[in-house]
Amino acid sequence: MTRVSPLLLLAVLLAAPTALRAGGRPAPWPEDRFSAGVDGRFLTDLPLRRIDGTPSVSLQTVRRLFGGRVEWRGVSRRVSYLREGGVVRFDLDSSTAQVLGKPVALEAPVQVWGSAAYVPLSFLTTPEFQSVAAARVEWSSERKSLTVDPTPSVSSPRYFSYPDRSRVAVEVGPRVEYRLLARRGNTLVLRFYNGQARDWEKISVDDGLIESVEIAPQGRLTDFTVTLTTWAAPPEVRLDPMPRALIVEARRRGEGETLEDGGDENPSPAPDAGARGPLPAPRRAVPRTDLDAATLTLSPLRTIVIDAGHGGEDVGAVGPHGTYEKDVNLQVARGLADLLNAEGRFRVILTRADDRFLTLQERSSIANKAKADLFISVHCNAGLNAASNGFEIYFLSEKATDDEAAAVARRETAVIELEGLGGKARGKVEELLWALARNEHINESSTVAAHIARQADKRLGSLNRGVNQAGFSVLRGTAMPAVLVESAFITNPKEEGLLRSARYRQRIVDAVYAGLLDYEKRKIQARLTHTAPGGEGG
Known part of the structure; x- marks a missing residue:
């Protein structure tokens, strides 16, 4: 009979932890469950252990949330979590990780039990782990919910049409460099090195200057193609530092100018993807010191008030996985304010x-005290039917579009019950004066809403429920054009997941912002036509 060395047996047990080490018994720590929203989809009923009161998760659960793999080194009592972004090493029974x-x-x-190694859940929210996971991670202990938003090193393209130019932006990580590969006719091909986009995308912009943009990941490279129209002048290509983003900006070409005037048809070839050594530093952005005079003087939008619906004890609607409408509204409102402020010519006020x-x-x-030019109230929709879905936008009217629009207005106005005496109705004379002011702005509100709805239809990929009208109290009191955005149905489990995704919320922000730019551009063009010699006002 062959005898097995006790030392060899011990080494085998340490090198491959199994349920045998736990004797088939369940872990001795209290078990709980949590949910996670990962890039717009929900994972539910995930296991959570409270080890000496500390919420902890197994590395198997970490792998399920973030990908990667787990390796055991039993002899050295070490377990590693490996991902493309790097390696995290844990020593068993140690309070220090190596990232x-x-x-x-x-x-x-x-802590280890059976084949599972448990790490404190709070570790997942540290900047060091988020860097390895290439994701932003937030934990809500109140709702026992984790939010994971991937942060690829090359973002999806974002595009906007201004009164005097069109712009495409791709945000890139700190180690990403780029090179212009080719400029042929109306097409530019750029390549990002040391950076990968999350998905292949081709977007039809078709705004008169930019025809389309395409982003195509290829291993550790990503190609970025911009196709311009024949009306575009040679574009400016630059790298903005904050946030770090490649910008392609096109303006309408002048008399006799062609796209070919802007540079070499065949730029020097880029280095091989495996070539060593740093690429030449790309040209940095030069802060703009001028703004188009027509845009400044003729723009109908100077002061914009953005209202994040609900807040405080008024949580608004609640999603099936516990997402509060008030939180989503604030995130979208702040994102829109940031985008408008970055343009440098709007006065933006958050309620x-x-x-x-x-x-x-x-x-x-x-909004009234600020003498705002536009009031935007941001909300999430809700419905008794969990299958209800889509984006819609409202403007004020005493008569609702339909029964469903009237129901939405009643729900958004239900907060009056929390207001007490501070929200009591105005007197009859004051109400009459406000009614006259409202009628003056209804047409403009409808126009703004239509532009935003068109951009939402183009960018969100969800059902477009269109422009509706109803008697919202928050719009009733404003003395300027005003719209109320219902970004998605938080009561729909799928759309609740999207609303938890930073990437989808960014699309909502971009759609509203692009709609405002379209409205501004049309108004400026109309005013220029009206004041031009030979025009109606000439």
Whole structure:
């Protein structure tokens, strides 16, 4: 009979932890469950252990959420989590992890039971782990919910049409460089090195200057193609530093100017993907010191008030996985404010920049006191039918488009019950004066809403429920054009997941912003025509 060395047996057990080490018994720590929203989709009923009071997850669950693989080194009592972004090493029973070779303190030591190694859930929210996972991670202990938003090193293209130019932007990571591969006729081909987009995308822009854009990942490279129209002048290509983004900007060409005037048809070839050594530093952006005079003087939009619906004790609608409407509204409102502020020529006011309660009258009063040119109230839709879905936008009218629009208005106005005396109705004379002012702005509100709805239809890929009208109290009190955005149905499980996704919320922000730019551009063109010699006002 062959005898097995006790030392060899111990080494085997340490090198390959199995349920045998736990004796088939369940883990001794209290078990709980949590959900996770990962890039627009929900994972539910995920296991959570509370080890000495610390919420902890197994590395198998980490792998399910972020991909990658787990490796055991039993003899050295070490377990590693590996991903393209790097390696994280844990020593069993230690309160320190090694992330990309650097020590990171853990809330509690790593624990093992059977084949599972448990790490504190709080470790997933550290900047060091987020760098390895290439994702933003947030944990809500109140709702026992994790949000994971991937952050690829090459983003989806974002495109906007301004009164005097069109722009495409692709945000890139700190190690990504680019090279112009070719410029042939109306097509530019650029290549990103050390960066990969998440998906292949081809977007039809078709705004008169830019025809289409395409992003195509190829291993550790990504090609970016911009096709211009015959009306475009040679485009400007630059790298903006904050946020770090490649910008392609096109303007309408002048008399006798052609696309070929802008540069070499066949730029020097890019280095091989495997070539060593840094690429030449790309040209940095030069801050703009001028703005188009017509845009500044004729724009109908100077002061914009953005209202994040609900807030504080008024949570708004609640999704089936516990997402609060008030939180989504604030994230979208702040994102839109950031985008407008980045343009440098709008005065942007948020009715609330944090989680606080405001009456409907307080919200409209903020806009009136600021003498705003436009009021935008941001909300999520809700329905009794969980299958209800899509984007829609409203403007004020005493008569609702249909029964469903009237129901939406009643729901968004239900907050009056929380307002007490601070939200009491105005007197009859004041109400009559406000009614006259509202009628003056209804047509403009309808036009703004139509432009935003068209951009949402183009960018969101969801059902476009169109432009509707109803008697919203928050719009009733404003003395300027005003619209109310219902971004998606938070009561629809799929759309709740999308609303939890930073990438989808960015699309909502971009759609609203692009709609405002379209409205501005049309108004400027109309005013230029009206004031030109020979025009109606000439």
